[in-house]
Amino acid sequence: MVFVVDLYRNTKIKEEIESKKIEKVTMDKFYQAFTDGVIMATNFSNLLEAEGYGTVFLGSILNNSQKIIELLNLPKFTFPIVAIGYGYSDGSETKKKPKMDKDLRVFTDSYKILPSYLEAFKEYDEIFYKYYEENNRDYLETFTNKAAKSIDMGLIERDEMLKVIRSQGFDLKV
Numbered sequence: 001m002v003f004v005v006d007l008y009r010n011t012k013i014k015e016e017i018e019s020k021k022i023e024k025v026t027m028d029k030f031y032q033a034f035t036d037g038v039i040m041a042t043n044f045s046n047l048l049e050a051e052g053y054g055t056v057f058l059g060s061i062l063n064n065s066q067k068i069i070e071l072l073n074l075p076k077f078t079f080p081i082v083a084i085g086y087g088y089s090d091g092s093e094t095k096k097k098p099k100m101d102k103d104l105r106v107f108t109d110s111y112k113i114l115p116s117y118l119e120a121f122k123e124y125d126e127i128f129y130k131y132y133e134e135n136n137r138d139y140l141e142t143f144t145n146k147a148a149k150s151i152d153m154g155l156i157e158r159d160e161m162l163k164v165i166r167s168q169g170f171d172l173k174v
Helices: 008-018 027-050 059-071 122-134 143-152 161-167
Strands: 002-006 054-058 078-087
Touching (some): 002 027, 122 143
Antiparallel strands (some): 054 078
C-alpha cells in the first residue's frame, strides 16, 4: 500500500470553481498533506497488526520518487510518502527489535539534553548489538555507531527529491 500527498483533487475542484488553472501549491499545504498521509499510514499499520498481519514501513520508495510517480501514474499535486508491506507470518519465530528506554526518547515540558549520549546509550548499545547478533543480521553494530553514520549517509537519488517535489507542482520556498 503506497500513501501519497494528494492535493490533485482539491486543486481540480478549485480550478472548476474559479475557471482558472492552478500552477503551484504552497509548502504549507504540502506539509499538511504529508502529515495526513503519515498519520493515515500509521493508522493503517495499527489496524493491520490488530487483525493479525505483520507490517513493515518502506521509506525506500523515496529512493527514486520520480520512478514511483511514473509507475503509479501519479498526477501533478501528488507525491509518494511511504509504502507499507504487509502479510501473515510464515510461522518462523521473529523477535521485534528492542526499543530504547522511554526516558531517552520522551521528555516532559522541555527537550532533555544529556551530558553524554554515549554514556546514556551504553546499555541500549549492548541490547541493540545483541539483538542483531542473535538474529543473524548482515551487520553487527551498536545503536550509537549506526546513529552517527546515519547523519552523513545520504542517497544520491534522494538529493533529487526537492526537484521532483517541485516538478509535481509544490512550491516549497526552499
